[in-house]
Amino acid sequence: xxxxxxxxxxxxxxxxxxxxxxxxxxxxxxxxxxxxxxxxxxxxxxxxxxxxxxxxxxxxxxxxxxxxxxxxxxxxxxxxxxxxxxxxxxxxxxxxxxxxxxxxxxxxxxxxxxxxxxxxxxxxxxxxxxxxxxxxxxxxxxxxxxxxxxxxxxxxxxxxxxxxxxxxxxxxxxxxxxxxxxxxxxxxxxxxxxxxxxxxxxxxxxxxxxxxxxxxxxxxxxxxxxxxxxxxxxxxxxxxxxxxxxxxxxxxxxxxxxxxxxxxxxxxxxxxxxxxxxxxxxxxxxxxxxxxxxxxxxxxxxxxxxxxxxxxxxxxxxxxxxxxxxxxxxxxxxxxxxxxxxxxxxxxxxxxxxxxxxxxxxxxxxxxxxxxxxxxxxxxxxxxxxxxxxxxxxxxxxxxxxxxxxxxxxxxxxxxxxxxxxxxxxxxxxxxxxxxxxxxxxxxxxxxxxxxxxxxxxxxxxxxxxxxxxxxxxxxxxxxxxxxxxxxxxxxxxxxxxxxxxxxxxxxxxxxxxxxxxxxxxxxxxxxxxxxxxxxxxxxxxxxxxxxxxxxxxxxxxxxxxxxxxxxxxxxxxxxxxxxxxxxxxxxxxxxxxxxxxxxxxxxxxxxxxxxxxxxxxxxxxxxxxxxxxxxxxxxxxxx
Amino acid sequence: xxxxxxxxxxxxxxxxxxxxxxxxxxxxxxxxxxxxxxxxxxxxxxxxxxxxxxxxxxxxxxxxxxxxxxxxxxxxxxxxxxxxxxxxxxxxxxxxxxxx
Numbered sequence: 116x117x118x119x120x121x122x123x124x125x126x127x128x129x130x131x132x133x134x135x136x137x138x139x140x141x142x143x144x145x146x147x148x149x150x151x152x153x154x155x156x157x158x159x160x161x162x163x164x165x166x167x168x169x170x171x172x173x174x175x176x177x178x179x180x181x182x183x184x185x186x187x188x189x190x191x192x193x194x195x196x197x198x199x200x201x202x203x204x205x206x207x208x209x210x211x212x213x214x215x216x217x218x219x220x221x222x223x224x225x226x227x228x229x230x231x232x233x234x235x236x237x238x239x240x241x242x243x244x245x246x247x248x249x250x251x252x253x254x255x256x257x258x259x260x261x262x263x264x265x266x267x268x269x270x271x272x273x274x275x276x277x278x279x280x281x282x283x284x285x286x287x288x289x290x291x292x293x294x295x296x297x298x299x300x301x302x303x304x305x306x307x308x309x310x311x312x313x314x315x316x317x318x319x320x321x322x323x324x325x326x327x328x329x330x331x332x333x334x335x336x337x338x339x340x341x342x343x344x345x346x347x348x349x350x351x352x353x354x355x356x357x358x359x360x361x362x363x364x365x366x367x368x369x370x371x372x373x374x375x376x377x378x379x380x381x382x383x384x385x386x387x388x389x390x391x392x393x394x395x396x397x398x399x400x401x402x403x404x405x406x407x408x409x410x411x412x413x414x415x416x417x418x419x420x421x422x423x424x425x426x427x428x429x430x431x432x433x434x435x436x437x438x439x440x441x442x443x444x445x446x447x448x449x450x451x452x453x454x455x456x457x458x459x460x461x462x463x464x465x466x467x468x469x470x471x472x473x474x475x476x477x478x479x480x481x482x483x484x485x486x487x488x489x490x491x492x493x494x495x496x497x498x499x500x501x502x503x504x505x506x507x508x509x510x511x512x513x514x515x516x517x518x519x520x521x522x523x524x525x526x527x528x529x530x531x532x533x534x535x536x537x538x539x540x541x542x543x544x545x546x547x548x549x550x551x552x553x554x555x556x557x558x559x560x561x562x563x564x565x566x567x568x569x570x571x572x573x574x575x576x577x578x579x580x581x582x583x584x585x586x587x588x589x590x591x592x593x594x595x596x597x598x599x600x601x602x603x604x605x606x607x608x609x610x611x612x613x614x615x616x617x618x619x620x621x622x623x624x625x626x627x628x629x630x631x632x633x634x635x636x637x638x639x640x641x642x643x644x645x646x647x648x649x650x651x652x653x654x655x656x657x658x659x660x661x662x663x664x665x666x667x668x669x670x671x672x673x674x675x676x677x678x679x680x681x682x683x684x685x686x687x688x689x690x691x692x693x694x695x696x697x698x699x700x701x702x703x704x705x706x707x708x709x710x711x712x713x714x715x716x717x718x719x720x721x722x723x724x725x726x727x728x729x730x731x732x733x734x735x736x737x738x739x740x741x742x743x744x745x746x747x748x749x750x751x752x753x754x755x
Numbered sequence: 756x757x758x759x760x761x762x763x764x765x766x767x768x769x770x771x772x773x774x775x776x777x778x779x780x781x782x783x784x785x786x787x788x789x790x791x792x793x794x795x796x797x798x799x800x801x802x803x804x805x806x807x808x809x810x811x812x813x814x815x816x817x818x819x820x821x822x823x824x825x826x827x828x829x830x831x832x833x834x835x836x837x838x839x840x841x842x843x844x845x846x847x848x849x850x851x852x853x854x855x
Contacts, residue, residue, distance in 0.1 A: 729848065730847060
């Protein structure tokens with residue numbers, strides 16, 4: 116059952132107004148006004164989302180709140196409207212986006228306090244929030260795609276925020292182009308779905324109606340599923356389109372936290388969950404989803420183990436955790452994937468903000484080999500980062516444990532033992548590289564440059580850390596294993612959305628050996644990290660020089676960027692430079708425009724010779740004309 | 756009574772002489788004289804046709820034409836004098852400021 120809830124529109128209106136204010140009046144209004152409006156509108160959106168959530172809870176299970184803003188496309192039989200749908204799934208996503216988003220906006224006030232482009236920053240951030248909220252609230256595939264494109268644009272704008280640096284601008288372009296490649300697949304997926312339905316006379320892209328006509332999608336399900344997946348790999352940084360995410364770290368750290376950890380990159384997972392009715396028709400496509408997720412998770416974790424830039428470690432960690440989410444939804448455990456989206460938003464957002472706190476304190480230093488021993492002088496950052504690390508390492512009791520454990524358990528239950536095993540190993544790797552990060556940054560002897568003034572961050576930055584830290588600890592308690600207190604409340608809440616593809620609550624380590632395996636892996640990872648970076652710090656270098664080929668392979672990220680450059684990049688740049696830029700742009704288009712002007716000039720050159728300035732010549736022409744007219748009339752009279 | 760064709764024919768001949776003068780003579784004042792010839796040719800045609808049709812309209816129109824011709828001559832000669840003062844010539848071939 117659905118109910119109308121016009122206030123939903125406010126969730127979009129507030130960020131939109133914030134964007135307009137910051138874009139047009141931001142610089143004139145001053146830093147204080149922007150610092151109030153920028154985060155403020157997101158907090159307001161969160162408040163409305165909470166209100167909607169409370170409304171939803173009071174309604175029977177499976178209910179949804181809707182509002183139609185205006186009809187958008189009416190083309191023959193095809194109708195689409197700008198309409199929002201707030202059901203259990205979009206409620207969870209909206210709360211994550213607006214909640215974590217608001218916290219990160221607040222943090223940005225402190226982080227960007229010395230940047231002169233504060234208005235542009237908050238304008239872009241608000242625009243991003245607007246786009247992401249459109250994406251999660253859309254009630255049809257086309258409107259979701261609008262949000263999808265919007266977040267891609269904002270990602271580009273914010274990555275290349277300090278565009279004076281040519282490398283940063285390049286990385287922004289790279290992110291946008293790679294995303295666009297994925298979007299091509301996404302569009303083809305949408306068209307495949309529409310063509311299958313149109314052949315039967317149904318013209319709609321509304322999610323509820325698509326689900327109702329699910330049977331008509333069966334013949335194209337695999338194709339559409341794979342095409343949409345291709346789009347998702349671009350947005351959610353999976354193999355093969357993940358290459359933009361590590362380079363996206365050149366943007367401001369709150370951007371990395373919000374866009375490239377908590378929200379935008381989860382859009383792919385959300386899309387697959389939203390289209391669960393399509394994917395469940397095609398076990399083949401779902402298997403591909405799960406395999407891509409698992410392989411990406413493992414692959415990214417191996418690269419994260421040897422990176423020295425703190426943000427790059429977290430970037431690869433994000434790619435790896437997103438792989439887990441894909442593994443979850445690929446195995447049919449949609450609610451588990453969304454659960455990990457939520458906990459990941461908490462702990463990964465936290466980890467990035469802590470990294471930002473460190474970078475801010477060390478005046479731009481991001482190399483972990485030049486950190487160390489910071490825990491005494493940055494206690495709050497340390498404590499919250501420790502909480503985040505424990506959460507991502509899936510230590511029991513922390514949020515990441517419940518979600519990762521659920522995914523692993525569901526994967527094994529679906530029969531994918533191989534994928535489960537890789538997932539367990541990756542969990543061990545995760546613990547290793549995260550504790551490596553923690554130890555290198557905060558423990559041991561200080562390798563910080565002597566001119567750095569290490570200080571704890573101001574409250575406007577540490578309060579968000581504490582909030583997210585608390586959420587990283589308790590955020591997972593909404594989904595406890597079977598039989599514990601309220602059991603799987605989260606998956607139960609999402610049950611009506613996924614219908615028959617409901618995710619059962621986990622069995623927990625007490626009752627299954629599955630959870631125990633992952634726990635063992637985590638412990639091994641932690642102990643190895645402890646050994647390498649606390650006990651015997653010279654060990655990593657010995658191993659690196661001993662297995663130097665393998666080490667180089669990992670440090671250079673398996674040379675994937677170089678490979679892409681060779682296969683696609685060089686041809687692309689060559690053809691853009693010579694065919695499109697010189698040939699079409701300079702040659703054809705400029706040719707037409709300039710040519711038109713030149714043509715007119717030439718014609719003028721010719722025709723001006725008739726301007727002799729000699730009146731008698733003009734009189735002669737006049738005479739000819741007059742004679743002509745008279746002759747014509749005479750002719751008429753004669754013939755008549 | 757003189758046949759109509761003679762009168763209208765004479766008018767046509769006079770008109771053509773006037774046109775030739777306008778187009779071919781170099782001296783601006785002579786061009787003006789040619790214009791006067793053209794106007795008088797037209798006057799002759801009007802009077803002849805008026806008599807042929809038995810109406811006074813032809814002669815009334817001639818009044819108007821003569822008046823306008825006089826006024827036009829006055830203005831035209833004023834222009835020629837002004838041009839002469841500026842350019843020291845009344846040779847039409849040399850008055851080509853509007854040339855490309």
